[in-house]
Every structure is written in C-alpha cells, then in structure tokens.
Amino acid sequence: MTIDWKKEVEARKDDLISDLEALLRVKSEREDDKVTPDAPFGPGPRDALKKMLSFGERDGFVVKNVDNYAGHIEFGSGEETLGIFGHMDVVPAGDGWDSDPYEPVIKDNKIYARGSSDDKGPSMAAYYGMKIIKELGLPLSKKVRFVVGSDEESGWGDMDYYFQHEEKPDFGFSPDAEFPIINGEKGxxxxxxxxxxxxxxxxxxxxxxxxxxxxxxxxxxxxxxxxxxxxxxxxxxxxxxxxxxxxxxxxxxxxxxxxxxxxxxxxxxxxxxxxxxxxxxxxxxxxxxxxxxxxxxxxxxxxxxxxxxxxxxxxxxxxxxxxxxxxxxxxxxxxxxxxxxxxxxxxxxxxxxxxxxxxxxxxxxxxxxxxxxxxxxxxEPHHMLPHYVPVDDPLVATLLSVYEDHTGQKGYEQIIGGGTFGRLLERGVAYGAMFPGFTDTMHQANEFMDLDDLFNSAVIFADAIYRLAK
Known part of the structure; x- marks a missing residue:
C-alpha cells in the first residue's frame, strides 16, 4: 500500500496549528511553590498535560492520566509496544521576548512561543502522525503509545512516577531533538x-x-x-x-x-x-x-x-x-x-x-x-549515565531510512549533550523534529519553530510510526 503522507498532513495543517496554539497558550513552567497533590509540578504542567490528553480523547484514542504526573495516548494491539515520548513542561520564559511568550505569534512562516520547538511543536507533529494512521485505519501489529510527560526540563519526576505504575514500551523515540537521528546522549x-x-x-x-x-x-x-x-x-x-x-x-x-x-x-x-x-x-x-x-x-x-x-x-x-x-x-x-x-x-x-x-x-x-x-x-539527585543505541539496530536503521526517503539526504548517527526521553528505553533514541541547519532557539527568548519543519516532521513521523508498528 502506497500512502501519500504529505497529502495527509496537508489536509490537517489547519487543525494541527490550531491544536498547537491551544497548547502553547498554557504557561507550563514548573512552579514548586504552587505544588499540590493534584498538581505535582504546579498548575501549568498539569494543565498542559491534560490539554494534550484531551486531544487524544477527542480523537478516539485510549487515554490514561497517571495522577497528573504523566499520561499516555494509545492505539493498536500486539505483544510489543512502540513508545513515543514528548513533554509539555517548558523552561521559564525569561526576558528579551518581542511578544508574549504564551500567546503564539505566526510571523515569517514561523510560530513563536515558549515551547514551540521544545517540545510542544514536535510533540504535536508526532501526535498528528499517530492520528493520520488511526484515521486511515491502517493495520498494525504493535501497540503505539504516546507517553506525555510534564517534568522533563527539571528532574524527570514525571517519568519516575509513571513507570512505577505503567510498563515501559519495548522500543521507541522522542521527538525532542533533531534529524536525522540522535542515537547517543552524553551523561x-x-x-x-x-x-x-x-x-x-x-x-x-x-x-x-x-x-x-x-x-x-x-x-x-x-x-x-x-x-x-x-x-x-x-x-x-x-x-x-x-x-x-x-x-x-x-x-x-x-x-x-x-x-x-x-x-x-x-x-x-x-x-x-x-x-x-x-x-x-x-x-x-x-x-x-x-x-x-x-x-x-x-x-x-x-x-x-x-x-x-x-x-x-x-x-x-x-x-x-x-x-x-x-x-x-x-x-x-x-x-x-x-x-x-x-x-x-x-x-x-x-x-x-x-x-x-x-x-x-x-x-x-x-x-x-x-x-x-x-x-x-x-x-544533585538527577543523574543520567551516557546512552547509546548502535547504528545497526533495526530501530535506528528504520528511522534513518524514513528520513532518507523523505528528504533525499543521507542519514547519519549523532550524539549530543542534551538529555531527551529517548534514553528512557534501552532501545530508545531521539528523532526530530529539527532539520539539519536549523536555528536553535530552545531555552532562549523568541523561541520558534519553522512551520515547514513542523509539517515535514509530521510527514516523517507518520511514516516512521507506521513502518515500525505495521
């Protein structure tokens, strides 16, 4: 079966942008002075988590909220589970913005807001990849689970709690870095x-x-x-x-x-x-x-x-x-x-x-x-050891192949100093959503994501999820 993934994304561009703007309007900075049993990292991360999960409920996925620490959006069936890991929390906006960091602005084909590139924009692109597969009714042999975190920028307490209550997926990726792939992360x-x-x-x-x-x-x-x-x-x-x-x-x-x-x-x-x-x-x-x-x-x-x-x-x-x-x-x-x-x-x-x-x-x-x-x-208690998945692992090989097919560019392995949720799994990597040559505005004033990168990454995510889970 040949699927025109680009056409499918094109048909949903307006909805993708609308959902992303709603997510970006949630000021999801961690606030320890506002922690409650109902908001373990403060009200913002909780509200952004619930907003993201609400999209899954709207679109007919199986959704679970694990006590407002984290949650997941799931579909498909099978003995193995493909995990996709995104996060809704953001670093503090800080000073120096040309616009309100929590009122998204589209200018020069870019969407500006805190979290637009780290990690709400990439997460929404990956979610729409799942959504396309579900709406097309494509057959899968594995579960696909989008795990939504709310404390990635601080201590990863969200994932500590989540995995006390839920099993880990067998393999997967985090759309929280760059293409072609990040298959190694420093300690x-x-x-x-x-x-x-x-x-x-x-x-x-x-x-x-x-x-x-x-x-x-x-x-x-x-x-x-x-x-x-x-x-x-x-x-x-x-x-x-x-x-x-x-x-x-x-x-x-x-x-x-x-x-x-x-x-x-x-x-x-x-x-x-x-x-x-x-x-x-x-x-x-x-x-x-x-x-x-x-x-x-x-x-x-x-x-x-x-x-x-x-x-x-x-x-x-x-x-x-x-x-x-x-x-x-x-x-x-x-x-x-x-x-x-x-x-x-x-x-x-x-x-x-x-x-x-x-x-x-x-x-x-x-x-x-x-x-x-x-x-x-x-x-400090939050310590992550160096992580590496070999380039010949089938997960890495498949993701690089998808990237090459959609860009015409040769894929290659990369190792970074940043820490992503990809390292949560022994066979876990970071994959997208930034393309080679991108302007890195993560954790900076006037953070943005290029809209072409947003849509192109959704195309790649849809194809990658399908190839890994079909």
Whole structure:
C-alpha cells in the first residue's frame, strides 16, 4: 500500500496549528511553590498535560492520566509496544521576548512561543502522525503509545512516577531533538560547589543571584555590594563601564548610600551548548573578582570568575575529557546563589559527559583544582549515565531510512549533550523534529519553530510510526 503522507498532513495543517496554539497558550513552567497533590509540578504542567490528553480523547484514542504526573495516548494491539515520548513542561520564559511568550505569534512562516520547538511543536507533529494512521485505519501489529510527560526540563519526576505504575514500551523515540537521528546522549549530572559565606573584606557581597534552571545558560545576574565608602561609587561605576565596553554584556547600576546593585545581562542558551550563550553569572563574578572581597565571598567570586568563566569543556576545572565517539565533556555554570547571612552559598555546575569518564572522576578533579578555595561538592539527585543505541539496530536503521526517503539526504548517527526521553528505553533514541541547519532557539527568548519543519516532521513521523508498528 502506497500512502501519500504529505497529502495527509496537508489536509490537517489547519487543525494541527490550531491544536498547537491551544497548547502553547498554557504557561507550563514548573512552579514548586504552587505544588499540590493534584498538581505535582504546579498548575501549568498539569494543565498542559491534560490539554494534550484531551486531544487524544477527542480523537478516539485510549487515554490514561497517571495522577497528573504523566499520561499516555494509545492505539493498536500486539505483544510489543512502540513508545513515543514528548513533554509539555517548558523552561521559564525569561526576558528579551518581542511578544508574549504564551500567546503564539505566526510571523515569517514561523510560530513563536515558549515551547514551540521544545517540545510542544514536535510533540504535536508526532501526535498528528499517530492520528493520520488511526484515521486511515491502517493495520498494525504493535501497540503505539504516546507517553506525555510534564517534568522533563527539571528532574524527570514525571517519568519516575509513571513507570512505577505503567510498563515501559519495548522500543521507541522522542521527538525532542533533531534529524536525522540522535542515537547517543552524553551523561548528565549537576554538581554543586558549596562555599562559606564569610565576608570580612573591604568590599562586602550582600547577595549574588543568577540562573533559572540547571539546563539553561544564565542570561542575567544581579549582585548587591557594599562599598567601603559612598565616595567609591564613581570609581566603581567607571570600572563597570570599562568592563562592559570590553565584554559582550550590558549592565545597569543603582546605589543607596554605600550599597550598590549591579544587574548584568548576557544571553541565555541551552545548557547542553554553553558556548552558544553569554553567561551573565560568570561575567559578573569576573568583574567583581577584581575588588577587595575576602573569605567565602572572595572564594565564591574567584572560583566563578577564574575557573568557571568560559570553561565550556572543563579544562580550567581540571575535568576535561574527550571520547572519540561521543566527543567532549561540556560544563555550564547554571545557578548562582550567595546570601550574606546564609549558612551556605552554591554554584550549580551542569556537566554533559561522554563515556569513559564518571561522576567520581569529575568530583576528584574538582577537589584537586578548586578544593584549595574551601570548596566542597555534592551531587544533585538527577543523574543520567551516557546512552547509546548502535547504528545497526533495526530501530535506528528504520528511522534513518524514513528520513532518507523523505528528504533525499543521507542519514547519519549523532550524539549530543542534551538529555531527551529517548534514553528512557534501552532501545530508545531521539528523532526530530529539527532539520539539519536549523536555528536553535530552545531555552532562549523568541523561541520558534519553522512551520515547514513542523509539517515535514509530521510527514516523517507518520511514516516512521507506521513502518515500525505495521
């Protein structure tokens, strides 16, 4: 049977866009201060999950909501289950948008909104692939289950809970990356560097805040500093102006007596690609490290400014490592927190590491290089080991074949630093929805998805699901 998948997607383009716009309007940022038994990650992720599941109910699929942690949309029958994994939660919108991040705007054949490319747009494209197969009544020999998550951008607590109650699919993919395929993902761990808050220098660091999530390059940073005297303000202001003239950041400065507040702006980016951003936290630390702070405050600023600043591969921290297949380790200094009267200050270092090194080796390297600054490290609980599915696995081979048939381009394996739900399964990969040469706006202001990419990915997903499950 020959099916014109492109024609089928064309017939449903308006409905696809309408459903996607409804999903994008849900502000599905995790909000821990609004968690309830009914909303385990806050109301936004819950509402987006329920919205996505409602499409499955409308279209006649078997739908299950697992206590608002996650859910699934399913059809077909058979002994094996093909899993498709998407997520409805998004990273915080942050600043710098040209439009409301939760009111989708279509401009220049692109749809702009938080979540448009990560991961609501790709998820909707994959869902419509399932929908086409169901509506055409095509025969399947396997179950097809779209698993919908709501905590992918944070701790994956959604999947931990879901798989306590539901069996894992046998194989599958996550539409949360790029084509031709992602069949390998680096390990992912966050290590916290802990500092004392002693603060007896000529200058006093009252507070230092930067970052929104471990998987985001901080786009802004704020510090409150007490100067030795109010008369030192002019020199401090001149030094800040000279610094911003020399570096790719902007800053604003305000004062109240001897106390000054510095707000510095860089550029956010995905934490898997720290060199694509301008880390406002390390730049602000680099600036302040030139002043006469002391104790824990000095150590905090010096380690951030001298060791973490633009240390994208961990060389200055003494943990650099490269694997021939998986490439280089990357490090993103992501969350900075210093309060003068607190018992502890910390900086979150998010590492994406290849096979061949380990969390233990990272901790040992950090102890050797920054331990002298009275630094201790602890691990965050969410730790993912390196993951790889061989290119000759039938799953990978089939998905590459589908990609080649629809694009005319040769498929090839890829290994990334990002972590996707594809790694939930031993035979799991990430597949689409971005095409080679795409502009990466994930985790950035003015996130968008190209509409041609959206529709073309739906074509590929439909054919891929059918070939894997027919």
């Amino acid at each position: 992912n761990i966050s290590l916290l560097a802990h500092f004392k808050t002693t603060n007896d220098g000529t200058y006093t660091l009252n507070s230092f805040k930067s970052g929104l999530r471990p998987n985001m390059v901080p786009g802004s940073a704020t510090a409150v500093v007490e100067l030795p005297a109010e008369s030192d303000f002019a020199d401090f202001e001149a030094a800040l102006t000279a610094f911003t003239d020399e570096h790719p950041v902007t800053a604003t400065l305000s004062k109240s007596g001897k106390t000054v507040t510095i707000e510095l702006v860089g550029k956010s980016a995905h934490g898997a690609h720290p060199s694509a951003g301008i880390n406002a936290g390390t730049f602000l630390a680099l600036f302040l490290d030139h002043f006469a702070f002391a104790g824990g405050a000095k150590n905090f600023l010096h380690v951030a400014g001298a060791y973490m600043h633009e240390d994208f591969d961990g060389t200055k921290l003494g943990v650099a490592y490269r694997d021939e297949k998986m490439g280089e380790l990357t490090m993103n200094a992501s969350l900075f927190n210093f309060e003068k009267n607190a018992t502890d200050a910390s900086i979150n270092m998010n590492f994406r590491y290849p096979q061949g090194t380990t969390a233990e080796k990272l901790e040992a390297g950090l102890a050797e290089t920054i331990g002298a600054y009275d630094v201790t490290t602890t691990r």
